[in-house]
Amino acid sequence: MNAPQPLPAHELATRHTDDRGAGVTTRPPRVLVVNPSRAAQLPEPATAAHLPELVEGGVLRRIPDPAVLVYRVTSGGHEQTGVVVEVAVDDYRAGRIRRHEATDHDRERRLAEFTERAGVEQLPVTLAYQQRPVLRELTARVASGEPDVSVTRECEEHAVWITHDTEIVRAVHDELAALAVLYIADGHHRMAAAEHCAAAPGSFTLAALFPSDQLRILGYPRCVPRPAGLPAPVLLDRLAGQPVVAGIEELSASDEIRPGQGTVSMYLDGRWYRLWLRQPSDASPRPATIHPLSTVDTVLLDEAIIAPVLPTGHAGHTPLPGRTTTATIANWCYEHHAVGFLPSPPRFDQVMAVSDAGHVMPPKSTWFDPKVCHGLFLRPSAAGR
Incomplete structure (x- = not known):
């Protein structure tokens, strides 16, 4: 030089x-x-x-x-x-x-x-x-x-x-x-x-x-206190009844737990489940009207699943570091009688869209690593x- x-x-x-x-x-x-x-x-x-x-x-x-x-x-x-x-x-x-x-x-x-x-x-x-x-x-x-x-x-x-x-x-x-x-x-x-x-x-x-x-960007796990005395089948039914949830399936031992876009992994009573999310269609005749937050899995999880179903809502969850293993999530939930959620991380184009529109995601939505x-x-x- x-x-x-x-x-x-x-x-x-x-x-x-x-x-x-x-x-x-x-x-x-x-x-x-x-x-x-x-x-x-x-x-x-x-x-x-x-x-x-x-x-x-x-x-x-x-x-x-x-x-x-x-x-x-x-x-x-x-x-x-x-x-x-x-x-x-x-x-x-x-x-x-x-x-x-x-x-x-x-x-x-x-x-x-x-x-x-x-x-x-x-x-x-x-x-x-x-x-x-x-x-x-x-x-x-x-x-x-x-x-x-x-x-x-x-x-x-x-x-x-x-x-x-x-x-x-x-x-x-x-x-x-x-x-x-x-x-x-x-x-x-x-x-x-x-x-x-x-x-x-x-x-x-x-x-x-x-x-x-x-x-x-890594997904930010959430662990939410489990309602006392609420059986797992009842909680699953309540989750499945939320408009944003398109379906729930139990994962087998060979299934990938880390979620992809449009899904959330959930740990409940020793089992892992996959929640399929409904999102605005890219084929909408007016795509410009789609709210940028409505495409982010973490936001949908906090606002449309945890908040209406679990008593403490999204404000009562404990976030774990993005590098946390699924085994650690399971152990934490077992020790604290909690339900664990692992959303897929936002893409950076989604982060920019939210920022450019002047909106904000809930705290602990992104873990940059x-x-x-x-x-x-x-x-x-x-x-x-």
Whole structure:
């Protein structure tokens, strides 16, 4: 690569603000990156008061700006490669950074208070964009050699490549400036907390941006308290009587438990069942009138099956991590006298349709996997002002 040339970050950010039209605003991250060999020395939580000592001791590496940070996460056979940047909080307020899940306001407040006390952001919001071939080529070019940072966490590989090459920095941010919208994949509460912390316009927050076609969504299991004294045949009849349920079948030992689109797997009294869902037909004479939420299996499960049939409704269910095995779901239900539901995950085009229409799914509707690495990037909160 060519030798880096000076390029003031404020000029880069201003140029994209002027040229972007109604698109999003990004800027190179003012960030510290952890030294993997010294990561155990990182305090939990790290605060702004710790940063000078951590930099001096080599635990953290300060990245001069402007820079491009290419970030790759590998989990088994899955790989996703994106860039770490700062995004404008005003774009979230204006709907150019779009959410798809409801949030808990109390959790937003607690996260905002924690960030303000610590003075440091330790986990980027994960955002998705519709793929851009030039940006994909640029990130591949930067990530063609050995990474500057490599960390293994829970069988996942997290690698970071850092370049200050002027040509690449400009080209990457030109590509990002052409994006009309970004979609929150993981970090709805962190993005909302950043808005709480941003008292004045012009604030930024840390984000990892990935192309949407590289992101993986898993189904989010639900375990709902079983009504006392209600026999399984009666519960099955009530479920089958819901308008959205087209049919119920018991699965055999050889059947696939993980559901496909339009189905939900259910665990009840030691047996697995498949619920077939009725969905709006693509052959509708007026497809534009189909509500985007009505095509999402998780929403249909929460709103049209769990809520009307089980006493606690969808608000009373316990969500389990997306990687949870079917055996773990069965054990949890046995120990807690619960009914387990495993919906198929939304497709990303469904996520975008919900976001673009300004709607939100119930909390815990999507589990994006793998997650970004906590503590790999640290950004002083004051950098957003």
